[in-house]
Amino acid sequence: MSEPSIPLRNPYQAAFLAWLCPGLGHFYQGRTGKGCLYAICILALYFMGFAMGEGKIVYWRWVSPLSDPEKFSVYYLGQFFVGLPALPAMIQGTLQYFDPTASILWGFMSPPDQNILNGLHRRLGKLVEVGTIYTTVAGLLNVLAIYDAYEGPAYDALDDEESATEETVEVSGLKAEGQA
Amino acid sequence: MIFGAAQFQVYWFVPPLVVAISLVYSASRHEAWSRIWHHAFKLCYWIIGILILTTAFLLLVNTQV
Known part of the structure; x- marks a missing residue:
């Protein structure tokens, strides 16, 4: 990949x-516009x-x-990448691994009992599935944002070339008008 | 409860997801805003088109069986 121009x-x-x-x-990185776009899209989806x-x-x-496999929360593998908003779940899960009675923040985001989950599915129906998809997709989208922050945009050089071509066309057009 | 569970169409939850996916994916590809919007719009169009076609096909199959 070529050196990013930004x-x-x-x-x-x-x-x-x-x-995070x-x-x-x-x-x-000073890319405020893109930062806002990522924050709004990903956090809105997650919350x-x-x-x-x-x-x-x-x-x-x-x-x-x-x-x-019944107790393994596979969706958290995606949700984890939202960062700080999903981190309390990891902390609560770790605390409960060492001491099943331990929890902080009044049990916020601690692993729920199976009967609580069953009740949630009965009461909310498909909303639970939609919510799980939203939070998981939000995490997976943040993987793209993380990669963009690390490596820069994929077609950055191509964008530059195309905008340079557009500018050249505009300048030559202006010159032609001037000569006429 | 913020999202009333009583009566809702699950399809209403698709557009926000598609828009967010299109915008984030396009933003990760390009740096110029014009390109981001253009790519996001195109992607949105394709995803929704494919979803509609797939749903129509599945409905058709479902009613024939």
Whole structure:
């Protein structure tokens, strides 16, 4: 890949910030517009989904997906990439792994019991599924944003070339008008 | 409860998802805003088109069986 023409500052730091909060890495690089776009799209999707599931659909349990696939929360693998908004689930899951009675923040985002999840599905129906999809897709979209913060846009050079061509056409058009 | 569970069409939740996916994907490809909007619009159009065609096909199959 060619060298990006936009200053990416420290790409590792930018990527970390982009994971921590969607758009933050781009603000750090001075790409404010793109930072706003990522933050609005990803966080709106995440929080809408989170509200649909009444805050009980983002959770993590330290269990093996092979020995206990029922309890393994596969969606969190995507949700994790939203960063800070999904991080309490990882902290609660880790605390409960060491001490099943332990929880902080009044159990906010701690892994819910199966009967609570069943009740949620009965009461809210498809909203739980839609909410899970929203939060997971938000995390996966932030992977694109993280990569963009780290590497820069894919077609940056091509954009430059095309805009340069457009400018040349405009300038030659103006010159032709001037000569006429 | 913010989203009333009683009566809702699940299809209303598709457009925000498609718009967000199109915008974020396009923004990760380009740096120029004109290109981002153009690419996002095209992608949105394609995704919704494919979803409509797939739904129509599945409905057709479903009513024939």
